[in-house]
Amino acid sequence: xxxxxxxxxxxxxxxxxxxxxxxxxxxxxxxxxxxxxxxxxxxxxxxxxxxxxxxxxxxxxxxxxxxxxxxxxxxxxxxxxxxxxxxxxxxxxxxxxxxxxxxxxxxxxxxxxxxxxxxxxxxxxxxxxxxxxxxxxxxxxxxxxxxxxx
Numbered sequence: 001x002x003x004x005x006x007x008x009x010x011x012x013x014x015x016x017x018x019x020x021x022x023x024x025x026x027x028x029x030x031x032x033x034x035x036x037x038x039x040x041x042x043x044x045x046x047x048x049x050x051x052x053x054x055x056x057x058x059x060x061x062x063x064x065x066x067x068x069x070x071x072x073x074x075x076x077x078x079x080x081x082x083x084x085x086x087x088x089x090x091x092x093x094x095x096x097x098x099x100x101x102x103x104x105x106x107x108x109x110x111x112x113x114x115x116x117x118x119x120x121x122x123x124x125x126x127x128x129x130x131x132x133x134x135x136x137x138x139x140x141x142x143x144x145x146x147x148x149x150x
Contacts, residue, residue, distance in 0.1 A: 003062065003096055005103040008051035010044055013037060015061040016053060023064075023086035050080075052103050054087070054096045063087035065100045067107070067116070075114040080104070082118040085127075101134045119144065 008016055017037040025031050043049040043066070054063040066084040071077070082104060087096045108116050118136070120127040132138065 002057045003094070003099055004055050005052055005099050006055065008040075008044065008053045008064065010041065012053055012061065013041055013044075016040055016051065016064060019053075019061060019064050019086055019088060020084075022088065023084060026086065049083075050104075050107065052100055052107070054091075054100055056091070062091040063096045063100055065104055067104060070117075072114050077114040078111060079114050080108055080111075080116045082116050085118075097130055098134055101130075105135070 014037075017033055017040055020040055021031055021033045021036040024036065040051070044051065048068070050067045050069075052065050052067075053061050055061050063086055064084070065082060065086075067080040068083050070079050070081050072079045082101075085097060085100060087100075104116060116136075118131065120131070122128070128138075
């Protein structure tokens, strides 16, 4: 089935919110469709992220990815953080993730950024085989730290 990848708009908020909520549940967060909708609406309205959606020939939204802009001081360019990638379980195995990734790679070139970065769990076997398959390189030389403001 043919899939189209395009930027999300406010008109996509309902189906996108359902996918986003499913994504959060996948990562063991409590479902909260109302807050998901507000979060996405704010990102789109405030132009704080770039969201790309996959839509099949019937018009069904099957997946999405969300990029947040950060900057590389050493490269003196924008660097996109690929924060979210999700395909509805009924549509997995059809190349939708790859199509979304190829689209954001092209977007990265078009916006003259220095690239894309992402993180995924060491236990994410699918992601850890997907990302190298589309040209991402595992950085085994740097430590990754977080600090939570609880």
